Amino acid sequence: MSTYTEDNRKVTTLRFSEMKQKGEKISMLTSYDFTMASIADQAGLDAVLIGDSASNVMVGNSTTLPMTLDQMIFMGRSVVNGVKRAMVVIDMPFGSCSGNPEKSLEAAIRMMKETGADALKIEGGEEIIEDIRKIVNAGIPVMGHLGLMPQSINKYGSYAIRAKDDKESKKLLSDIRLLEEAGCFSVVLEKIPAKLAEEATKSTTMATIGIGAGPATDGQVLVIHDMLGMNKGFSPKFLRKYADLHTVMTDAIQTYVKDVKSNDFPNEKESY
Ligand code: KIV
Numbered sequence: 001m002s003t004y005t006e007d008n009r010k011v012t013t014l015r016f017s018e019m020k021q022k023g024e025k026i027s028m029l030t031s032y033d034f035t036m037a038s039i040a041d042q043a044g045l046d047a048v049l050i051g052d053s054a055s056n057v058m059v060g061n062s063t064t065l066p067m068t069l070d071q072m073i074f075m076g077r078s079v080v081n082g083v084k085r086a087m088v089v090i091d092m093p094f095g096s097c098s099g100n101p102e103k104s105l106e107a108a109i110r111m112m113k114e115t116g117a118d119a120l121k122i123e124g125g126e127e128i129i130e131d132i133r134k135i136v137n138a139g140i141p142v143m144g145h146l147g148l149m150p151q152s153i154n155k156y157g158s159y160a161i162r163a164k165d166d167k168e169s170k171k172l173l174s175d176i177r178l179l180e181e182a183g184c185f186s187v188v189l190e191k192i193p194a195k196l197a198e199e200a201t202k203s204t205t206m207a208t209i210g211i212g213a214g215p216a217t218d219g220q221v222l223v224i225h226d227m228l229g230m231n232k233g234f235s236p237k238f239l240r241k242y243a244d245l246h247t248v249m250t251d252a253i254q255t256y257v258k259d260v261k262s263n264d265f266p267n268e269k270e271s272y
Contacts, residue, residue: 011046011087013119013141013185019046019218020207026219028089028209029227031082032058032075036224038082047209048083049121049221050076050090052151057225064150067093069107076115089143090117094151097122097131104131108140121188123149125175129182136183144179144187144206146172147213161212163192172196176204188221189213191238212238 009015019026028047031037032054040048052064054075059066076090096107108120119141122132136142148162156162163169172192179187186207189197194214201208201217210217222239225231229241230249259265 008085010085013087016047016087016186016207016218017205020205026207026209028219028221029224030054030221031079031224034078034082036082037079037088040224041083041086045086046219047087047089047221048079050079050088050115050117051121051223052091052093053223057223057231063153065094065153067091069093069096069110073111073114076111076117080116087119088115088117089119089121090115091121092123097124097128097135099128099131101131101134104128105134105138108135109138112140119143119185121145123151125171126178129178132179132184133182142182142184143209144175144184145190146175146179146187146192147189148191150190159191161191161193163196169193169196173200173203176200176206180204180206189217212236 016026026046027044028049029040029045030049030051030053031040032050037048050072052067052072054071055061055064055067058075072090072093076088080088090111092104092107092111097104111117111120120135121143122128122135123145125144125146132142132144148156148159150159153159163172169192176187184206186209187204188209188211189200190210191212194216197208197210197213198216207219208217209219209221211221226234226239227242229244230246232246235241256265
């Protein structure tokens with residue numbers, strides 16, 4: 001089935017914790033649609049994230065804030081339909097989990113029921129810990145998200161690296177403890193110093209998944225459009241591009257245009 005792992009078992013929260021204990025790294029990428037998700041799953045990916053980064057790469061917005069619950073649910077269902085083995089995690093969009101535990105639980109239940117995803121990802125620590133506790137207590141697995149939290153971009157004012165100073169790094173380590181106590185099974189650490197990510201990873205039983213957080217986290221996540229090189233204009237230091245799909249797709253489309261214009265396509269074999 002996959003090119004890397006022979007283990008065809010569905011990836012669950014239990015498997016995440018086994019992987020952390022064994023030191024087997026967890027691979028995670030975003031996906032927003034059925035076709036991309038089924039390719040990623042069949043390639044042996046451990047976890048698929050329906051990220052609200054869809055706002056950037058699918059819709060063309062400059063932030064993740066505009067994504068709605070209905071839009072996330074629509075994408076979530078398409079991804080779940082394409083995935084057999086990987087764990088499917090879906091982002092709670094901006095405003096759906098922000099300090100009102102009853103309302104957050106309502107949104108969380110809708111997301112789980114209407115998408116069929118395996119877990120939710122929620123940005124934030126102490127400020128929304130009661131919301132997270134309530135969601136976990138309802139039997140919903142939660143992956144936290146600390147460090148750079150794109151839903152808070154208007155508060156930060158930039159996408160620069162987070163937790164470089166003592167105050168913010170202490171807060172991050174304290175939030176890690178709170179998330180673990182609240183029952184999160186995993187946490188994304190975005191754009192923080194590699195040393196801090198290493199300390200955070202050693203300090204917790206949750207599986208840490210890094211993006212721009214160095215090599216010591218229990219796993220890595222990237223936005224699939226970025227790592228496939230579909231987006232020429234985005235090249236942060238942490239991003240490794242595994243393909244140049246921008247060029248591949250542009251060449252293919254240009255050839256198609258030429259073939260249509262020159263009457264080469266469709267030919268006799270391609271006609272009924
Ligand atoms: O929305 C997203 O794609 C994410 C990842 C970058 C972790 O949150």
